Amino acid sequence: MKLKGLSIRSRLIRLTSLASAISLLIVFTALFIYEVVSYREGTIREMNILANVLASNSTAALAFDDASVAEEIISAVKAERLITTAVLFKADGSILASFNTDTTASQVPIVIDSHGFEIRSGRVDGFVPVKMGEKQLGTLYLRRSTEDTERRLLLYAIIAGTVIIVSFLLAYLLSSRLERTISGPLIALSEISVQISEQRDYSVRATDPADGEIGQLKDAFNAMLSTIEIQNREIQKHNQHLESEIDERTRAYRREKEFAEVVVNSSLVLIAVFDVEMRLIGYNDKCEEEFGLTRQQVLGKKFNEIMPMVKGTLTYDSINRALQGEFVHKPQYRSSVTGYFYESFTRPLKNDRGEIYAALMTAHNITPFVLSTNELQKRNTDLEQFAYVASHDLQEPLRKVMLFTDRLSHELKESTEAATLYLGKIENAAQRMSNLIRDVLAYSRLSRIEESFVPTDLNDVVAQVRTDLELIILDKRAIINSDKLPVIFGNSLQLHQLFANLISNALKFSDGVPVVRLTAGVPTGEELIDAGLQPTGNFAKVQVIDNGVGFDQQYAEKIFTLFQRLHQDKKYEGTGIGLALCKKIVTNHGGSISAQSVRGTGTTFTVFLPSMPLV
Amino acid sequence: MVDDDEDDREIFLEIVSELDPSATLITAINGADGLEKLHIHAAPPHIIFLDLNMPIMSGTEFLKKIKAAENFRNIPVVILTTSNDEWVIREVEALGARDVVTKPVKFEDWRKVLRRFLLPSN
Numbered sequence: 001m002k003l004k005g006l007s008i009r010s011r012l013i014r015l016t017s018l019a020s021a022i023s024l025l026i027v028f029t030a031l032f033i034y035e036v037v038s039y040r041e042g043t044i045r046e047m048n049i050l051a052n053v054l055a056s057n058s059t060a061a062l063a064f065d066d067a068s069v070a071e072e073i074i075s076a077v078k079a080e081r082l083i084t085t086a087v088l089f090k091a092d093g094s095i096l097a098s099f100n101t102d103t104t105a106s107q108v109p110i111v112i113d114s115h116g117f118e119i120r121s122g123r124v125d126g127f128v129p130v131k132m133g134e135k136q137l138g139t140l141y142l143r144r145s146t147e148d149t150e151r152r153l154l155l156y157a158i159i160a161g162t163v164i165i166v167s168f169l170l171a172y173l174l175s176s177r178l179e180r181t182i183s184g185p186l187i188a189l190s191e192i193s194v195q196i197s198e199q200r201d202y203s204v205r206a207t208d209p210a211d212g213e214i215g216q217l218k219d220a221f222n223a224m225l226s227t228i229e230i231q232n233r234e235i236q237k238h239n240q241h242l243e244s245e246i247d248e249r250t251r252a253y254r255r256e257k258e259f260a261e262v263v264v265n266s267s268l269v270l271i272a273v274f275d276v277e278m279r280l281i282g283y284n285d286k287c288e289e290e291f292g293l294t295r296q297q298v299l300g301k302k303f304n305e306i307m308p309m310v311k312g313t314l315t316y317d318s319i320n321r322a323l324q325g326e327f328v329h330k331p332q333y334r335s336s337v338t339g340y341f342y343e344s345f346t347r348p349l350k351n352d353r354g355e356i357y358a359a360l361m362t363a364h365n366i367t368p369f370v371l372s373t374n375e376l377q378k379r380n381t382d383l384e385q386f387a388y389v390a391s392h393d394l395q396e397p398l399r400k401v402m403l404f405t406d407r408l409s410h411e412l413k414e415s416t417e418a419a420t421l422y423l424g425k426i427e428n429a430a431q432r433m434s435n436l437i438r439d440v441l442a443y444s445r446l447s448r449i450e451e452s453f454v455p456t457d458l459n460d461v462v463a464q465v466r467t468d469l470e471l472i473i474l475d476k477r478a479i480i481n482s483d484k485l486p487v488i489f490g491n492s493l494q495l496h497q498l499f500a501n502l503i504s505n506a507l508k509f510s511d512g513v514p515v516v517r518l519t520a521g522v523p524t525g526e527e528l529i530d531a532g533l534q535p536t537g538n539f540a541k542v543q544v545i546d547n548g549v550g551f552d553q554q555y556a557e558k559i560f561t562l563f564q565r566l567h568q569d570k571k572y573e574g575t576g577i578g579l580a581l582c583k584k585i586v587t588n589h590g591g592s593i594s595a596q597s598v599r600g601t602g603t604t605f606t607v608f609l610p611s612m613p614l615v
Numbered sequence: 616m617v618d619d620d621e622d623d624r625e626i627f628l629e630i631v632s633e634l635d636p637s638a639t640l641i642t643a644i645n646g647a648d649g650l651e652k653l654h655i656h657a658a659p660p661h662i663i664f665l666d667l668n669m670p671i672m673s674g675t676e677f678l679k680k681i682k683a684a685e686n687f688r689n690i691p692v693v694i695l696t697t698s699n700d701e702w703v704i705r706e707v708e709a710l711g712a713r714d715v716v717t718k719p720v721k722f723e724d725w726r727k728v729l730r731r732f733l734l735p736s737n
Contacts, residue, residue, distance in 0.1 A: 392668065395697045400622055402720035410722065434720075445700065493701055 008183045009176075016175030021168045028160040035156060039149055043124050047117045047144060050077065051128040055140045058088055058130050062096065062137040070097035077142075085125070085143035091136060102143060112139050122146055185214045189221055202229040270342075270363045273349070274319050278303045281358060290338060290365065309336045315344065315361070322346040322359035332370060341370040387444035391437045398437065402430045439577035442497065446584050453589075456492045458485035458499070458542065462518060465500045469507065478507050482518040486540040488609045494585045499544075501578045502605050506546035508574070509603070517545045523608055531592035531608055539591065540611040547602040556595045616642050617649035617677060618666035618695065623718065627664070630729050638733070646672025650680060659690055662732060665712075667696045667703065675707060682711045693732055 006014070054077060061070035074086045074097050084102035087095055089112055102123075117126030125143035129136050185206070192206050202225055206218045264271055265285040273282030280298045288294055293306065303319070304311045313336050318328040328346040335342055344363035348356040409423045462482055466473065473480065480503065488495065506516045520542050525535035533539060551559070560583040563576040582605075586593040590610050597603040616627050624642045631640045641656065643649035646669060653659065663681075667674035674694065681687035691713040696703070704715045714732075719725045 392698065396620070399697055399718060399720050403622070403626070403722065406721045406723075430720075441700070445702075 008186055009179060012179035012183055013172060013176050016179070017168060017172045020171035021164065024164045024167050028164065032153075032156060032160065036153070039152075040119055043119070043144070043146075043149070044117045047124055047126065047142060048128070050080070050083070051117075051126070051140055051142050054086070054142070055128050055130040058140065059132045059137055062088070062090065062130055063132060065090070065096070067097055071099075073097075074099055082145050082148060083142060084123070084145050085141070087141040088130070089139040089141070091138050096138065102145070112141075117142075119146065122150075182214065185218055189218060192221075196225070202232050268364065270361075270365075272361045274303060274323070274359045274361070276323055276357065278319065278323075280306070282360070290340075307337050318344060318346040319359045319361060322348045322361070323356060324348075325356060332366065340365050340367040342366060384444045387440055391441040391444065394437050395434065395441075398430055398434050402427060402434070405430065436577070439581065443577055443581050443584065446494065446581070446588065453489055453491055455487050456490050456495055457487050458495065458520075461492060461495045462499055462503075464496060465503055468500060469504055472504065472507050476507055476510070476514055478510075478514040478516065480516045480518070483520045485518065485520045485542060486611055488540060488589070488611060490589045490609060494588060498582050498585045498607075501582050502544045502607075505578060506544060506548055506603070509550075510546065510548040512547075515547045517543075519543045519545065528608065531594065533592055533608060538611045539608045542607045542609065544605040544607070545602065546604075550597040550599045550601055550603050552599055553597055556597060559595060560593070616640060616664040617644075617646060617669070617674065618642070618664070619644050619669040620666065623666070623695075626722070626725055627729070630726050631733065634726075634729060634733055645669040646674060646677030646680070649677050653681070653687060659687060661690070663690055663692045664695050664732075665692050667694060667698065667707070675703075675710070678707060678710050678712060 054073065057073050057076075058070060060066075061073060070088050074088055077083045077086055078099065078101075085098075085100045087098040087100075090096050093112060112127055115127050115129065117124055123143055123145055125141065128140050128142070130138040130140055189206050192204055196202060196204055205222050205225060264282075267284060267286055270286045270290055271282065271284040272280060272287055275281050279300055279302050281300070283295050283298055291307075298306050303316070310316050314330055314333045315335065318330055321328050325348050327348075328344075330342075330344045330346075332341055332343055334340070342363045343366050344361055346359055346361045349358040349360050351357050405423055405426045409420070409427075412419055412423070459482070462485060466480060472478070503516060507514045520540065523531075523539050523541040527541070528535045528537065528539060560579050563580075583593055586607055586609065591608045593605065593607045595603060595605050616624060618624055618627070628640055628642070631638055641652055641660065643652050648671075649663075649665075650672075665674045665677060674696075678692060678694075681690065681692070692711070694704075694707050694712045694715040695718050696715065697718050698704075707715060716728055719728060
């Protein structure tokens with residue numbers, strides 16, 4: 001019987017029915033065999049008894065060879081309906097008497113076959129000797145039909161069959177009823193598990209009442225479901241938390257991204273990002289505007305494919321170098337794409353692992369600045385050239401005026417007082433003009449000539465100035481004291497001019513005996529900031545302090561402008577260029593100059609000059 | 616004397632003839648003229664007074680040329696200039712000028728300068 005692929009229900013029913021059928025079959029078979037065996041034995045015994053009774057009754061008839069008596073005796077057995085044939089043989093084998101009612105079997109036997117009874121098909125028959133004492137008088141043959149036995153066995157079989165069928169049906173009905181108590185909960189469990197696996201609803205429970213192992217199974221199943229449900233709920237809760245967190249982060253990321261995009265796109269600076277393959281991966285609005293190409297047109301494409309003319313340019317080179325890790329600054333170049341001037345900064349962008357994944361280029365259009373600077377430089381140069389040439393050419397006729405005034409005054413030895421006075425005035429005016437021209441020339445020359453800057457010892461510079469001013473110093477009996485001065489990174493000629501101007505100023509603007517003091521020191525960061533310099537720079541501080549007439553502090557800045565004079569007094573005559581020149585020299589050196597003064601007490605000029613090369 | 620300024624040439628001539636009537640003064644109006652006159656005259660001059668700012672050929676250029684020429688290299692050259700530009704002074708000194716003199720504004724000073732170079736024994 002095939003059980004595989006059948007439901008538990010069918011299996012149980014089949015097993016139960018089969019078991020009961022087999023047991024009934026075995027029982028009935030055993031009973032049937034017993035019945036057959038006991039019937040055979042009983043029949044043979046009965047036949048023997050009957051035959052022996054007949055044989056002993058027949059002895060007299062045989063002994064007297066009386067056929068009629070013999071016939072009478074034998075006929076007596078006719079009463080026994082089942083005895084169909086009886087034959088009495090004489091000792092010589094001839095038949096004394098016989099009867100036969102059997103219609104199916106053969107005629108009465110002629111020959112004595114054997115002794116004892118046997119069951120053959122449809123009958124039991126056999127021979128018994130007829131004896132008187134020890135002497136055999138003849139032989140008796142009896143035959144009996146087995147018709148009754150066959151009927152009985154048939155009836156038996158019918159009953160057995162009926163019983164088996166009824167029992168089988170009963171067993172089937174009973175088992176199909178009983179199996180529900182076993183398979184019912186199992187099927188319910190199975191259906192629930194199917195439902196759960198299909199609907200993923202772990203809140204369902206097995207509810208069928210069951211006990212024993214199936215009850216345990218149900219309870220275990222429910223417990224397992226509870227655990228799954230709890231875990232599921234936790235997982236769901238966790239998932240929801242994660243989802244809301246992801247949502248929040250996504251929103252924050254989007255906000256940041258939008259913020260960054262707005263910032264990048266509102267920049268007036270061109271911002272472009274290139275990946276390692278030189279493909280554009282970032283490109284702001286300013287770039288769109290400047291190059292006339294939209295983001296859609298350029299993003300993801302190689303730079304030299306979008307703009308073939310860039311290959312081999314400074315820009316291209318800058319990006320390449322940035323992709324190698326370099327920070328590249330191009331202060332000024334002309335774009336081959338737009339034709340404008342730009343300043344650009346290109347730097348590598350690195351990921352968490354420190355690998356370069358892109359180059360960021362920021363650039364701004366400096367064309368107006370470059371053009372105006374160029375224009376300004378050209379104009380300045382023109383102006384200075386003009387000032388230089390003009391001053392130089394002005395000097396010549398002036399010298400002639402002075403020369404011939406001089407000659408004229410010699411010629412007019414006996415001239416009037418008035419003539420001498422006028423000549424003196426001409427000479428004086430010419431001299432003043434000459435000084436003016438000389439100073440303008442010096443001023444314009446400062447910008448005209450490219451100076452070499454070297455470490456310069458200020459002590460040497462000041463010593464030279466003292467020598468140059470020797471006559472005035474002696475004349476005024478001036479005292480000049482100087483600290484040990486620092487070595488400055490600068491140009492000695494300019495520095496000479498600076499200190500000559502400052503010291504001669506100190507000598508000039510003095511009523512009594514001029515006392516000039518030069519001090520040296522290191523400026524504090526604050527002082528440098530106040531002077532508009534880098535507080536971290538290496539600067540030396542030099543002060544020129546005098547006891548002269550001084551001026552109102554309100555003019556402290558004005559005095560450094562060109563042609564600015566504070567004194568009308570003839571004895572403090574000047575061109576108004578000296579301090580402007582000083583300021584220009586100090587500015588040329590990357591330093592700063594300022595003045596502090598108290599009218600009637602004196603003036604202090606404070607100079608900051610770079611003590612190391614400015615990088 | 617090489618100078619484009621006529622007045623200066625006249626004053627120069629006046630003082631030279633006053634100091635040494637036997638002396639010969641050859642004047643040229645610019646560097647090119649100066650070089651030409653150097654080649655024309657058989658004997659080279661004892662001293663050359665040279666102005667710097669001149670048309671056609673400047674004093675600096677003239678100085679470079681004669682310092683490069685074997686025949687004239689040893690003639691002392693005194694620079695007379697209105698400029699007191701230190702860089703110019705340095706340049707001509709580097710080129711081999713004997714001295715640099717700022718053109719005086721007084722006649723007497725002119726005389727002193729010439730006396731210094733023409734009559735060294737005084």
